[in-house]
Amino acid sequence: MIADPILEVTGLRTVFFTSAGLVRAVEDVSFTLRRGEVLAVVGESGCGKSITALSLMRLVPSPPGRIVAGSVRLEGRDLLAISEPEMRAVRGNLMSMIFQEPMTSLNPVLTIGEQIAEAVRLHRDVTKAQAWERAVEMLRRVRIPEPAQRAKEYPHQLSGGMRQRAMIAIALACDPKVLIADEPTTALDVTIQAQILDLVLQLQQESGTSVLLITHDLGVVAETAQRVVVMYAGRKIEEASVEDLFERPMHPYTHGLMRSIPHLAALSGAVAERLQEIPGMVPALSNLPSGCAFAARCGHADAACTAGVPPLVERRPDHFVACWHAGALS
Amino acid sequence: MAETYGRELRRAGADANSPLRRLLLLLRRYPLGAAGAFILTVFVLAAIFADAITWLDPLRTNAPEKLMVPGGKHWFGSDVMGRDIYSRIVFGARISLAVSLGATTLGSVLGVAVGLASGYLGGTFDLCVQRVMDILQALPLLVLALVTAAALGPSLTNTVIAIAIPMIPASARVIRSNTLALREAAFIEAAQVQGMSEWRIAIRHILPNTVAPLIVLATAQLGSAILTEASLSFLGLGIPEPAPSWGRMLSESAAEYMRTAPWLVIFPGAAISLMVFGTNLLGDALRDILDPRQRG
Amino acid sequence: MSGYLLRRVGLMLLTLFGISIIIFVLLRLVPGNMVDILFDSAGMVDPAEKTRIAAELGLDKSIPEQYLVWMSGLLHGDLGFSYVSEKPTIEEILPRIPVTGRLALSAIGFAVLLGVPFGVISAVRQNSGVDYGLRVLSLAGLSIPSFWLGLMVLMAFSALTGKLPVYTEAPASMLDAVLLVAVPAMTVGFRSSALIMRLTRSAMLEVLRQDYVRTARAKGAGAGRVNFHHALRNALLPVITVIGLETAFLIGGLIVTETVFNIPGLARFLVESIRNRDYPIVQNLVMLTAFIVVSINFAVDLLYAALDPRIRLGA
Numbered sequence: 054m055i056a057d058p059i060l061e062v063t064g065l066r067t068v069f070f071t072s073a074g075l076v077r078a079v080e081d082v083s084f085t086l087r088r089g090e091v092l093a094v095v096g097e098s099g100c101g102k103s104i105t106a107l108s109l110m111r112l113v114p115s116p117p118g119r120i121v122a123g124s125v126r127l128e129g130r131d132l133l134a135i136s137e138p139e140m141r142a143v144r145g146n147l148m149s150m151i152f153q154e155p156m157t158s159l160n161p162v163l164t165i166g167e168q169i170a171e172a173v174r175l176h177r178d179v180t181k182a183q184a185w186e187r188a189v190e191m192l193r194r195v196r197i198p199e200p201a202q203r204a205k206e207y208p209h210q211l212s213g214g215m216r217q218r219a220m221i222a223i224a225l226a227c228d229p230k231v232l233i234a235d236e237p238t239t240a241l242d243v244t245i246q247a248q249i250l251d252l253v254l255q256l257q258q259e260s261g262t263s264v265l266l267i268t269h270d271l272g273v274v275a276e277t278a279q280r281v282v283v284m285y286a287g288r289k290i291e292e293a294s295v296e297d298l299f300e301r302p303m304h305p306y307t308h309g310l311m312r313s314i315p316h317l318a319a320l321s322g323a324v325a326e327r328l329q330e331i332p333g334m335v336p337a338l339s340n341l342p343s344g345c346a347f348a349a350r351c352g353h354a355d356a357a358c359t360a361g362v363p364p365l366v367e368r369r370p371d372h373f374v375a376c377w378h379a380g381a382l383s
Numbered sequence: 384m385a386e387t388y389g390r391e392l393r394r395a396g397a398d399a400n401s402p403l404r405r406l407l408l409l410l411r412r413y414p415l416g417a418a419g420a421f422i423l424t425v426f427v428l429a430a431i432f433a434d435a436i437t438w439l440d441p442l443r444t445n446a447p448e449k450l451m452v453p454g455g456k457h458w459f460g461s462d463v464m465g466r467d468i469y470s471r472i473v474f475g476a477r478i479s480l481a482v483s484l485g486a487t488t489l490g491s492v493l494g495v496a497v498g499l500a501s502g503y504l505g506g507t508f509d510l511c512v513q514r515v516m517d518i519l520q521a522l523p524l525l526v527l528a529l530v531t532a533a534a535l536g537p538s539l540t541n542t543v544i545a546i547a548i549p550m551i552p553a554s555a556r557v558i559r560s561n562t563l564a565l566r567e568a569a570f571i572e573a574a575q576v577q578g579m580s581e582w583r584i585a586i587r588h589i590l591p592n593t594v595a596p597l598i599v600l601a602t603a604q605l606g607s608a609i610l611t612e613a614s615l616s617f618l619g620l621g622i623p624e625p626a627p628s629w630g631r632m633l634s635e636s637a638a639e640y641m642r643t644a645p646w647l648v649i650f651p652g653a654a655i656s657l658m659v660f661g662t663n664l665l666g667d668a669l670r671d672i673l674d675p676r677q678r679g
Numbered sequence: 680m681s682g683y684l685l686r687r688v689g690l691m692l693l694t695l696f697g698i699s700i701i702i703f704v705l706l707r708l709v710p711g712n713m714v715d716i717l718f719d720s721a722g723m724v725d726p727a728e729k730t731r732i733a734a735e736l737g738l739d740k741s742i743p744e745q746y747l748v749w750m751s752g753l754l755h756g757d758l759g760f761s762y763v764s765e766k767p768t769i770e771e772i773l774p775r776i777p778v779t780g781r782l783a784l785s786a787i788g789f790a791v792l793l794g795v796p797f798g799v800i801s802a803v804r805q806n807s808g809v810d811y812g813l814r815v816l817s818l819a820g821l822s823i824p825s826f827w828l829g830l831m832v833l834m835a836f837s838a839l840t841g842k843l844p845v846y847t848e849a850p851a852s853m854l855d856a857v858l859l860v861a862v863p864a865m866t867v868g869f870r871s872s873a874l875i876m877r878l879t880r881s882a883m884l885e886v887l888r889q890d891y892v893r894t895a896r897a898k899g900a901g902a903g904r905v906n907f908h909h910a911l912r913n914a915l916l917p918v919i920t921v922i923g924l925e926t927a928f929l930i931g932g933l934i935v936t937e938t939v940f941n942i943p944g945l946a947r948f949l950v951e952s953i954r955n956r957d958y959p960i961v962q963n964l965v966m967l968t969a970f971i972v973v974s975i976n977f978a979v980d981l982l983y984a985a986l987d988p989r990i991r992l993g994a
Contacts, residue, residue, distance in 0.1 A: 112896055116806075138901075145898035152897075157890040161989055162912050172898045207988040223898065415815065517690070518697035521969050525931030526949070530965065533953045534705045606822065613824050614935055618950050633827060641830060642837050652827030659822035667818065 059263050060086040060109075060148075060231050065123035067101075067108045070116070074339040078104040078118070080287040083365075086231065091257065091264040093278035093295075095271065099335060101287040102267045106233045109265075110150050111140050127231065146176040149224035153236040155216035159208035165192070165219045166204030172226040191222035195252060214245035218252065228260060235267045250277055271314055275299065283307050286346035287338055289365065293372040303374040305351045306331070345376070353378050409672075416668020422661030430476040441470035441627050450644050460646040463635070468646065471627035472654050478628045479658060482539065483608035486546035491601050493547070494554030501555065502562030509559075516552040524549045528611055529620060537623040546611050550604055557600055561593040595673040602666030606659040613655050629655050687980065691973050698969045699753075699962075703746050706958050749962065759959040763952075768963050772945065779933060779944035785864035786929060790871035791922065797872075798879025798918075803906055805884060813876065820873030825932040829866045829939035836862070863940045867932040871925050878921045882914040889913075916987055923979030927972045 067079040079101045086092045094102045107113045108120050111132065125132045127148060132140060144150075152158045160168060169188035173179060179187070185204070192200035195218040208216055217237060224232055234253065238246035254277055257264050266278060274281055274295065281298045283291040283306070291304040302308045309331040333350035336342060342349065344359040351358065357377045365375045410417045429436065439456070445465030453460040459468035501512040519527070527549045535541035613630030615621030622628040632651040640647050752759055761768050801813045886892065887910055895909045930946065937947035945964060952960040984990045 110897060112893060141899045141901055143899070144896070145900075150897045152890060152894065154890055158894045160891040160895070160909055160913070162916075162987065163909075171895075171900070175899050207992065209989045210992065220894070223894070514693060514697065518694050518701065521694050521698060521927075521973055522965070523927045523930040523968065523972065525934055526965060526968055529934070529950070529953060530702065530705050530961070610824050614826065614931070617824075617826050617935060618938065619954065630824075633830065641834055645834055648827070648830050648834060652824065652830065655827065656819070656823045659824075660819055663818045663822055667814075 056088040058085045059088045061126040063124045067120045069118045076338045077287050082289050084282050086263050089261050091278045093266045093274040093281045096284035100284045102284050106235050106267050145172050146227045148231040149229040150233040151220045151224045154240050169223050172223050176227050191226050195222045231263050233265045290375045297372050303379045304376050306347050413668040415664045419661045419664025426476050430480050433473045437470040437473050439467040439470045441474045442625050453646050459650045475627040475629045482612045483605050485543040486608045487604045489547035490550030491554045494551040495558050498555035498558030502559035520552045532620045542621045546608050557596050599670040606662040609659050702965045761960050763955050763957045768959050775945045786868035789868035793872040794875030795879050798876040801880045802883030817873040817876045826935035826939050829936050863936050867936045879918050882917045886910045886914045923976050926975045
């Protein structure tokens with residue numbers, strides 16, 4: 054009953070060369086996105102989740118960054134091995150991405166309609182008029198009222214929520230197989246956030262697009278995703294279905310995350326009066342300690358933890374953790 | 384794994400720890416800026432030690448030796464009155480440096496004072512000052528300098544003033560916008576709460592934060608000042624005879640001897656261009672280092 | 680929008696008014712009696728003649744009165760008479776306008792055609808050999824005094840062709856006619872092209888950093904489309920403003936270039952008049968210059984407003 058995989062990421066490794074040293078932004082990350090599912094990639098700012106997304110699209114700024122290892126198979130084809138013109142045919146067409154800041158992600162001197170139509174004309178052999186019609190239709194699909202009128206407007210004339218809808222319209226204009234959404238709601242008001250998430254889910258169900266959702270907000274994860282990948286300091290440290298992750302987080306970091314969020318803390322059964330924060334800070338990605346990157350902040354760390362990086366192990370059915378002591382938590 | 388990245392990391396500057404290594408890194412990262420600094424240093428030293436590196440009097444006319452081709456006693460040849468061009472070039476450096484440094488400093492000091500007061504005090508004072516600055520900037524630099532120089536009469540001091548005045552608005556504008564931005568900053572409120580007087584706040588807190596863009600502006604204006612002085616002297620309204628201003632050397636010789644004695648034209652112009660080039664290179668590098676916002 | 684326009688026009692007039700005062704005062708700072716200076720240079724000594732001509736020229740009135748005379752004349756279209764030629768200043772100024780105008784427009788055209796494409800190339804290939812080369816070249820271009828460049832060009836010309844491109848009203852051939860404008864125009868425009876190149880480069884770099892460029896790439900757009908259709912359209916907005924500012928700079932270059940190439944234009948006339956103490960001419964020319972500069976800046980602002988939908992349609 055498990056759907057077949059549509060995007061298989063294996064051993065992805067992306068680094069940055071900076072004056073502070075080598076920054077290992079994405080370190081040996083592997084996951085699989087299945088057809089029709091929503092996979093969330095969760096973690097704090099700086100954990101590497103956005104760079105992972107950019108690496109999939111090969112949009113990492115190339116000095117100073119570089120993808121140095123791994124493969125990204127979209128329906129079996131390794132995107133890291135194809136030429137740049139071939140990759141251009143993939144972007145916006147087979148795989149699309151929407152970004153965090155709708156305010157600045159749209160070109161201020163072009164109309165919304167032109168920007169959506171551009172996406173269509175880049176990949177389909179259609180006339181300008183047909184592309185424009187498609188643009189208006191997409192605006193309708195993303196539930197923007199008076200789409201024909203809106204299409205002639207400029208980004209600054211739209212509200213934040215509408216701009217994000219327009220971005221989604223651009224991304225879905227060519228019916229891509231995979232949609233990568235990098236923190237799509239973070240910059241929006243809370244009420245708009247819910248609307249946008251609903252929209253993404255509806256569209257996803259209507260068209261069967263698979264979604265890779267990047268976020269730091271566990272609440273968003275709970276409402277939209279089927280599976281979750283947790284990242285910390287550039288590595289994947291836990292992967293499970295949403296239910297499993299929330300009921301039984303196995304990595305001390307994930308466990309800590311749950312406890313630091315009010316209603317989730319209640320969900321996981323903790324009857325704490327105070328929110329438990331995770332002590333310490335994320336280590337600098339240019340100066341990672343040997344062994345487990347979380348060891349310094351972990352209450353259960355021991356010599357084994359600082360000695361070597363724990364591998365990802367399937368501790369429970371379909372629940373993977375990278376921790377020497379994963380089983381030790383109740 | 385780290386070995387393969389070594390070269391790229393070094394290029395990004397990841398291994399500079401001691402101050403000496405940092406300086407070398409700076410020089411390597413900004414080779415053009417280093418070149419500019421070097422060029423300027425050469426000119427400054429030449430100006431300071433002019434007597435030591437020349438042997439002929441730049442002002443002494445020597446009719447029998449007029450219009451000699453470069454070589455022998457006259458490294459750069461001699462002009463129509465027999466004066467040695469090499470000496471005039473070297474001593475001319477003094478004039479160019481004196482005028483440009485003088486004008487830029489004067490313009491900057493006045494500009495800072497005006498801009499600081501204007502930005503900090505605000506209100507009608509600010510509005511009036513802004514209008515006056517607009518007016519000064521509405522005229523091209525050379526035109527205003529030309530008329531001022533003509534009004535004041537040709538002399539070294541007057542040339543400095545004539546060039547300095549049109550330069551005031553630029554630094555005033557920079558300082559003013561920085562002042563306006565910083566005025567709202569939190570740490571100014573903290574100082575006010577402590578009971579510091581307005582002037583002290585302005586000088587002790589705001590000014591140090593505006594130094595960087597000011598330095599960048601000043602180096603850019605230096606080149607501009609050199610060129611303006613040269614233009615003024617070329618047109619006969621700058622440094623008067625017999626001082627060896629490079630611009631003046633070009634006007635005396637211009638059309639008449641251009642074809643028969645090209646060295647009269649080549650050397651003074653090359654000197655001007657080289658010195659300005661040095662300031663521009665240095666200015667560019669300083670801008671990249673000090674004010675990354677403007678980075679290109 | 681119209682409120683904005685009115686305010687701008689008001690500011691313009693205020694600026695022009697301020698300039699007129701400054702110019703008037705500056706010219707009369709010259710120590711010594713104006714009349715004496717004029718007469719001494721003309722070689723006349725008869726005191727009675729002096730007084731009569733002084734009255735004729737209006738020099739016996741007080742300075743504020745003289746200013747009012749000039750100003751009211753200006754507003755009525757009467758620009759006074761030249762001290763040197765005694766012809767109405769309008770007759771001296773008008774015929775020279777097309778000469779300088781042609782030169783200025785050619786120079787700006789050359790500068791834009793050279794500067795913008797190289798600026799784009801430099802930005803797109805940032806930090807490459809081409810970029811470095813262009814940056815150094817443009818810095819050199821900004822360092823070379825226009826008049827020296829003019830002199831060197833003249834020297835090269837005469838070395839190559841054996842003759843100097845002397846300005847004539849009736850050029851011998853089509854080629855001569857073109858060269859007569861082209862050579863000085865390129866000399867003056869060279870410096871402007873360097874400035875425009877640098878500004879285009881930094882505007883492009885700023886734009887290429889923006890999120891919407893990343894969005895365009897994420898759509899699958901190729902380098903050409905990203906750089907021109909998306910980036911340049913946004914980068915040109917500040918560049919256009921600069922072209923306006925650069926016009927003011929150009930006038931300085933025109934002054935020396937017209938002198939070097941012996942072109943009977945307005946800029947050279949300005950210098951001659953300053954040297955000759957022909958103050959009516961100087962005043963009016965400076966006002967004309969200021970008017971041109973201020974008008975061009977205004978026009979550029981309007982253009983910017985028309986091109987940028989954020990301003991055109993309001994937030």
